[in-house]
Amino acid sequence: MRSKTRSAALAVLCASVLTFAACGSDDSSKESGGDTTITWWHNSNNEPGMGYYEQVAKDYEADHPGVKIEISAMAHEDMVDKLDAAFQSGDIPDIYMERGGGELADHVEAGMVKDISDSASEEIDKIGGSVGGWQIDGKTYALPFSLGVVGLWYNTDLFEQAGITAPPTTMAEWSDDIAKLKDAGITPISVGAGDKWPAAHYWYYTALRSCPEDVLTDAVTSLDFSDPCFVKAGEVVEDLLGTDPFNKGFLTTKAQEGATSASGLLATGKVAMEMQGHWEPGVMQGLTDDGKGLGDKTGWFPFPAVEDGQGDPADALGGGDAWAVSEEAPDEAVDFVKYLLSDEVQQGFAENDMGLPTNPAANDSVSDPALAGVLKARDDAPYVQLYFDTAFGASVGGAMNDEIALLFAGEASPQDVVDATQQAADAEQ
Amino acid sequence: MTDQGVATSTASAPLGEATRRHQRRVAPRPVGAGWRQRLEIAFFVTPALALMAIFVVWPVVSAVRMSFYRWKGFGPMDDFIGIDNYRYVLTDEVFTGAVTHNFIIVFASILIQLPLGLAVALLLDRKIRGRGALRTIVFVPYVLAEVIAGVVWYQLLQPESGVIDGLIRAVGLTPPDQGFLGTPDLALATVFVVLTWKYLGLAILLFLAGLQGVPTDLYEAAQLDGASWWQVQRRIAIPLLGPTIRTWCFLSMIGSLQLFDMVWILTGGGPANATTTMATYLVNQGTGRHNYGIAGAASVILFAIGFVMALVYQVFVLRRDTAAER
Numbered sequence: 001m002r003s004k005t006r007s008a009a010l011a012v013l014c015a016s017v018l019t020f021a022a023c024g025s026d027d028s029s030k031e032s033g034g035d036t037t038i039t040w041w042h043n044s045n046n047e048p049g050m051g052y053y054e055q056v057a058k059d060y061e062a063d064h065p066g067v068k069i070e071i072s073a074m075a076h077e078d079m080v081d082k083l084d085a086a087f088q089s090g091d092i093p094d095i096y097m098e099r100g101g102g103e104l105a106d107h108v109e110a111g112m113v114k115d116i117s118d119s120a121s122e123e124i125d126k127i128g129g130s131v132g133g134w135q136i137d138g139k140t141y142a143l144p145f146s147l148g149v150v151g152l153w154y155n156t157d158l159f160e161q162a163g164i165t166a167p168p169t170t171m172a173e174w175s176d177d178i179a180k181l182k183d184a185g186i187t188p189i190s191v192g193a194g195d196k197w198p199a200a201h202y203w204y205y206t207a208l209r210s211c212p213e214d215v216l217t218d219a220v221t222s223l224d225f226s227d228p229c230f231v232k233a234g235e236v237v238e239d240l241l242g243t244d245p246f247n248k249g250f251l252t253t254k255a256q257e258g259a260t261s262a263s264g265l266l267a268t269g270k271v272a273m274e275m276q277g278h279w280e281p282g283v284m285q286g287l288t289d290d291g292k293g294l295g296d297k298t299g300w301f302p303f304p305a306v307e308d309g310q311g312d313p314a315d316a317l318g319g320g321d322a323w324a325v326s327e328e329a330p331d332e333a334v335d336f337v338k339y340l341l342s343d344e345v346q347q348g349f350a351e352n353d354m355g356l357p358t359n360p361a362a363n364d365s366v367s368d369p370a371l372a373g374v375l376k377a378r379d380d381a382p383y384v385q386l387y388f389d390t391a392f393g394a395s396v397g398g399a400m401n402d403e404i405a406l407l408f409a410g411e412a413s414p415q416d417v418v419d420a421t422q423q424a425a426d427a428e429q
Numbered sequence: 430m431t432d433q434g435v436a437t438s439t440a441s442a443p444l445g446e447a448t449r450r451h452q453r454r455v456a457p458r459p460v461g462a463g464w465r466q467r468l469e470i471a472f473f474v475t476p477a478l479a480l481m482a483i484f485v486v487w488p489v490v491s492a493v494r495m496s497f498y499r500w501k502g503f504g505p506m507d508d509f510i511g512i513d514n515y516r517y518v519l520t521d522e523v524f525t526g527a528v529t530h531n532f533i534i535v536f537a538s539i540l541i542q543l544p545l546g547l548a549v550a551l552l553l554d555r556k557i558r559g560r561g562a563l564r565t566i567v568f569v570p571y572v573l574a575e576v577i578a579g580v581v582w583y584q585l586l587q588p589e590s591g592v593i594d595g596l597i598r599a600v601g602l603t604p605p606d607q608g609f610l611g612t613p614d615l616a617l618a619t620v621f622v623v624l625t626w627k628y629l630g631l632a633i634l635l636f637l638a639g640l641q642g643v644p645t646d647l648y649e650a651a652q653l654d655g656a657s658w659w660q661v662q663r664r665i666a667i668p669l670l671g672p673t674i675r676t677w678c679f680l681s682m683i684g685s686l687q688l689f690d691m692v693w694i695l696t697g698g699g700p701a702n703a704t705t706t707m708a709t710y711l712v713n714q715g716t717g718r719h720n721y722g723i724a725g726a727a728s729v730i731l732f733a734i735g736f737v738m739a740l741v742y743q744v745f746v747l748r749r750d751t752a753a754e755r
Binding site for chain 1: 501502503504505517523584587588589590606607608610611613616695696697699700701702713716717718719720
């Protein structure tokens with residue numbers, strides 16, 4: 001009887017441990033009886049994107065009997081959190097999104113991402129230079145499916161009201177336009193500095209305009225920020241802040257949540273401009289009752305040139321999303337990723353305005369005129385700088401963004417931004 | 430039968446004696462009863478202990494372990510750096526600022542919410558019309574989920590478009606240019622006002638419950654002696670509320686040290702780090718910057734500060750109450 005009770009107690013212990021600890025049992029890439037299941041996480045959790053991806057998976061399953069694709073469509077932030085947890089536990093989905101830069105480098109170093117240089121060589125050739133952001137030491141670890149650049153989205157009606165005939169091309173012109181908008185009683189720009197990265201993008205862009213390309217490419221590997229152009233970048237931002245162009249309370253404004261966020265203010269006609277990535281029209285659509293965002297009042301222009309800057313004014317700041325395959329995933333997962341980059345799927349992706357396709361065969365499928373403008377700016381850019389926070393990784397990028405937010409609050413100098421970034425970079429080495 | 434059981438289960442005679450003497454005091458039990466009882470205890474306690482181990486002990490142990498390594502959140506944890514993370518946290522201005530903010534909230538809560546809560550509780554303890562409704566209204570903010578309350582206040586406090594700025598302008602005053610939450614000098618005070626609105630209800634509820642425990646004959650006796658309402662409250666009600674007040678202070682202190690949700694929603698620790706708390710700092714370092722070692726060190730320091738303060742409070746303040754009970 002003693003042993004019976006003891007084993008019962010043991011059973012209860014095991015049961016409670018199992019219930020709470022073993023929920024995450026590895027159900028990916030089961031291979032029983034020739035059946036392969038591929039898990040795929042993506043962030044297109046709205047229509048039409050969600051339905052489109054379901055259809056893509058179904059089409060693939062129909063052509064490849066025995067392969068089952070298990071999709072998890074999540075909101076972007078949820079996906080990022082779940083991916084962090086997945087990397088901690090080592091239970092990574094077979095196909096997931098990589099944003100490149102320092103983050104990818106860390107994942108590769110930990111041996112979690114499959115090298116697809118050979119198995120997807122055809123697609124890599126087709127995508128061309130854009131794949132560079134996902135290559136480490138000449139090896140490719142993910143295929144970018146959308147690559148966009150950041151620029152200024154504006155309300156063409158409000159520009160007209162303020163008497164602005166053409167978008168500005170230099171900082172001086174921009175400053176004049178800001179003054180014109182203010183004279184017309186219009187708040188010129190909204191920025192979600194509460195989320196930090198939207199504010200940081202201003203510094204990234206002024207750095208891109210101020211620094212020669214080789215200084216920036218060197219900085220990514222050497223983590224050396226001693227070139228004076230980085231301080232100049234901060235000074236240009238300070239000059240812009242001096243014109244008081246931003247919405248009231250921008251220090252705690254959120255980027256894209258609700259009508260009072262930076263994107264919401266632009267979408268509802270409360271401000272004239274906002275600097276954001278190619279996703280902005282989609283975000284604005286979600287923030288307006290009629291689901292149209294700014295509609296045909298949407299305009300876009302690239303970040304203006306900085307006086308005496310050493311960067312090419314056609315260079316762009318941007319980034320993208322790529323499909324990566326985890327190290328443990330079955331070969332079919334690589335094959336499916338190749339299918340996702342095919343002409344057919346990328347064309348559908350573009351037609352549904354889900355992003356800016358990387359497969360050149362899909363370029364003509366981008367119907368939205370504003371997005372087509374962004375696509376042209378991207379393809380014409382001699383150099384596309386990956387967002388610095390992504391390029392340098394979370395630790396250095398986070399320190400950088402926090403200090404830029406302080407610069408926006410007037411609590412840090414241009415030199416402080418460089419020092420804080422350098423300090424975080426030194427701690428990394 | 431009892432003797433036999435004891436004899437077979439104990440090896441030495443003196444110990445057997447002791448057991449027998451002990452068993453004589455309690456009721457004699459059949460053979461194996463001790464074992465059965467132990468198994469029963471094990472049976473019922475194991476699930477709870479297992480949960481404790483998984484969700485409390487293990488996370489604490491891993492946070493301590495993490496705090497000695499440089500670790501990005503995945504891969505092997507093998508870059509041991511000793512106390513460097515602690516050095517970083519303790520010399521980081523943002524963290525020392527966060528500790529200051531936490532302590533400002535701790536003391537402001539006690540200095541402002543205590544008298545306010547006490548006053549409202551004493552008023553609501555009187556027989557006034559609509560007492561039930563008033564009590565409910567006062568308590569509603571506490572029942573509201575913190576996130577929902579935070580989002581509502583975030584919208585109310587929006588500069589220009591927000592209701593509060595509108596009200597201030599309607600009475601002819603000028604609200605702060607960047608809004609209450611967007612101005613570094615005002616942000617912490619604004620967060621504290623929202624916290625007071627949210628948690629005053631709990632203080633009032635506890636104090637009202639405490640007042641129920643004051644025997645009514647004491648009031649009657651005082652009234653017969655000609656004491657005024659104010660004298661009755663000051664000499665009888667408040668002193669007898671002592672244990673309740675001290676318990677509330679303890680809860681308030683711990684809550685203020687762990688403050689996270691409301692700050693995260695209203696300001697995210699900004700503007701210009703004006704409202705960071707230890708908890709927002711460690712979340713920013715951990716999930717934000719992937720500096721899990723630094724976040725681990727910050728969490729250990731937060732735990733240590735909370736633990737020491739709780740202990741000191743226990744020894745110097747609460748002991749009086751527990752001693753009185755014995």
